[in-house]
Amino acid sequence: MLNKIVIFGAGLIGGSFALALKKAHAVQQVVGVGRSVAAMERARELGIVDVIATSVAAAVDGADLILIAAPVAQTGAILAAIEPHLQPGTVVTDAGSTKTDVVAAARQALGAKIGQFVPGHPIAGRELNGPDAAIDHLYVGKKTVLAPLPENSDADIARVALAWEACGAIIHRLTAEKHDRIFAAVSHLPHLLAYVLVDDVAKKPHADLLFQYAASGFRDFTRIAGSSAEMWRDISLANQTALLEELDSYMLQLGRLRASLAAADGAAIEAVYSNAQQARQNWIRTIEAAESQKNIQGGD
Amino acid sequence: MLNKIVIFGAGLIGGSFALALKKAHAVQQVVGVGRSVAAMERARELGIVDVIATSVAAAVDGADLILIAAPVAQTGAILAAIEPHLQPGTVVTDAGSTKTDVVAAARQALGAKIGQFVPGHPIAGRELNGPDAAIDHLYVGKKTVLAPLPENSDADIARVALAWEACGAIIHRLTAEKHDRIFAAVSHLPHLLAYVLVDDVAKKPHADLLFQYAASGFRDFTRIAGSSAEMWRDISLANQTALLEELDSYMLQLGRLRASLAAADGAAIEAVYSNAQQARQNWIRTIEAAESQKNIQGGD
Structure with a gap:
């Protein structure tokens, strides 16, 4: 049981973390810190946070665990604000979708206290944002990647891992560099591609007509383009x-397919x-097998 | 009520058409014609077709309506096989995802009988194929685009439109050229982009690791890459x-975004x-408004 946790950002990711811990009776008190007063008030209304912090010092005082769930570019500034008040018993983690830059920012901001920071990344999301998007089962059966630093103690890593497991997540470990290469390929690039497609369609003079005939394939393909632009x-x-690197690899393949199409090379x-069809079917089968295995083992 | 319809291809599209007409009690007999004996036998087991045709001549004899729901490249050959046996009372339509090429192939294959061919395209799909993928509600609330020819009679157009309406579809009309430009942008290009992404990931040496961390965003983005490659x-x-044309427009925008990323131009x-986020949210709101309007009017 965690006595006190602090979430910086009470939106989809931080809010769902708090709700899941509360549902699991794994936390006594959740303190919220955020840029937007309205969002924090809403998070309190929704039962995500119990207390809205009046200062970073008050927020982190006596905390067991601090989760930074704000846009990734703010991580350094938030850690720098935390550092003067960070006590020995507190572990800090984050939910950023990138890890190399977060580790660099954390080393700079925390200095000698870097051992108290355990980098993390829950692999879960929705195309909605803000406190109202938070749900208590967002992380059930989903992976949370931890990218521990050599300076982390086993006890601190375990505290972060246990909190995510209480949310229903499955813990994986990767180095920050490997994490970033993997997610560039399977997450960041697809987002970029979907954003560019919708932007391209939306800028055409007959965009309204195009959207009128866009169907479920377009809807699914572009779902991730509904995510927060910031x-x-x-x-x-x-x-x-x-x-x-991933974009260049993709553009090279796209250029090759363009040449095949221009040459009407059906075989190519x-x-x-x-x-692609075969690889995706194999992948889906692997997911389904893992899910059915989980059910057999009594998971939900 | 249609006495006899013929479907060339009893997979997802043709099979769902037959099942929907049967559910609506809008057809007496469904005759199936296909390349694969096994698929036709399966379609009969599933109640999609009542009779498996032994010849094209026997199949089309006395038919009210013929639907060609085979891969679009086969449309010309199928129409050429139908033409000698095509009687004055029969209307032929198709479900092809492109229309300009289908119209050209139909003019060549049907000659003086071209007036009996009403080009069509139901805007519905799943990533599954074959008779087992067919469902009786695939077309409910979905658009079916008709691209009538100057030679079509109003009665023949109406017969095709009524059949699709019996399946629950909403009829739209476009010229073949406009249809193809629209669907290149909102359907064909997204498919191409998704196929290239999955192919690119699958060919990397660490593909297994990448697929292991691919999550729901990747799953939705690539759903259409599970569609039939042929x-x-x-x-x-x-x-x-x-x-x-659409691919070049997209590659231009992608190249621009690459330049912004290389320059770390966050504002761009x-x-x-x-x-993109805004445009997609507006589009989703329009869809939801249309769906709620449909519910108010007593649709399902």
Whole structure:
């Protein structure tokens, strides 16, 4: 049982963390800190936070665990505000979608206290934002990646892991660098591609007509383009190197397919489509097998 | 009530059409014609077709309506096989995702009988294929686009429209050219982009690791890459001109965003993401308003 946790940002990610811990009776008190007074008031109305902090000093005083769930570009500034007040018994973690930049910012902000920071990333989301989007089961059966630092104690890593497990999450460990390369490919690039497509369609003179005939395929393909533009701008910038590498790899393949299409080379087009179809079906089967295994083992 | 319909292809599209008409008691007999004996036998087991045709001549004899629901590249050959046996009382339509090429193929195959062909395109789908994917409510509340020819009689157009309305579909009319430009942008291009992404990921040496961390965003973004590779190869080739135009427009925008990312130009990145987020939210609101309007009017 955690006596006191602090969440910086009580939106979808931080709010769902708080609600899940409360549902699991794993926390006594949740203190909220945020830029927007209205959002914090709403988080209190929704039962996400018990107390809205009046200062960072008061917020972190005596806290067991601090979760930073704000846009990733703000992590450094938040850690710098925490550092003077950070007591030995407190563990800090984050929910940022990138890790290399967060670790660098944390080292700079926390200095000798860096051992108290355990970087994390829950792999869960919705296309909605803000306190009203928070739900208590967002993390059930989902992965949370921890990217521990050499300076972290086993006890501090365990405290963060146990909190996420209380939310229903499954803990994975990756280095920050490996994390960022993986998520550039399977998350950050798809977001970028979806945003560019919707932007491209929306800027055409006959956009209204186009949207009128867009159907469920377009809806699913572009779901991630409904995500917070500010957050994904920050993620794109924070993971710039890995994302550029994945984007270049993708643009190269796209250029090749364009050449096949221009040459009406049906066999080359089908080879790409068919490999993709097969790979996706295999992937879905793996997911379904894992889910059915979980059910057999009595999970929910 | 239609006495006899013939479906060429008893998979997702043709099978769902037959099941929906049967559910609405709008047809007496469904005759199936297909390349695969196993698929036709399965369609009969599932109650999609009543009779498996032994010849095209026998199939089309006395038919009120013929639906061609085979991969779009086969439409010309199928129409050529139908033409010698096509009687004056029979209307032929199709479900192809492209229309300009279908109209050209139909003119060549049907010659003087072209007036009996009413081009169509139901805007509905699933990522599954084959008779087992067919469901009786696939078309409920969905658009079916008709692209009538100057040679069509009003009665023939009405027969096709009524059949789709019996399936629950809402009829829209577009010219073949406008249809193809619209669907290149909102359907064919997204499919191409999703296929290329999954193919790109699947070909990387650490593909297994990448798929392990791919989550719901990746799943939705790539859902359309689970579609039939053969069908989408044909669609891509059939709508080559419009698709190349949309792809070039997209690649231009993608190149611009790449430059913004390489320059770490956060404002330029956010402008694209934010415009996309806003446009998608507006679009979703329009869909939801239309759906709630439909419910108020007593639809299901």
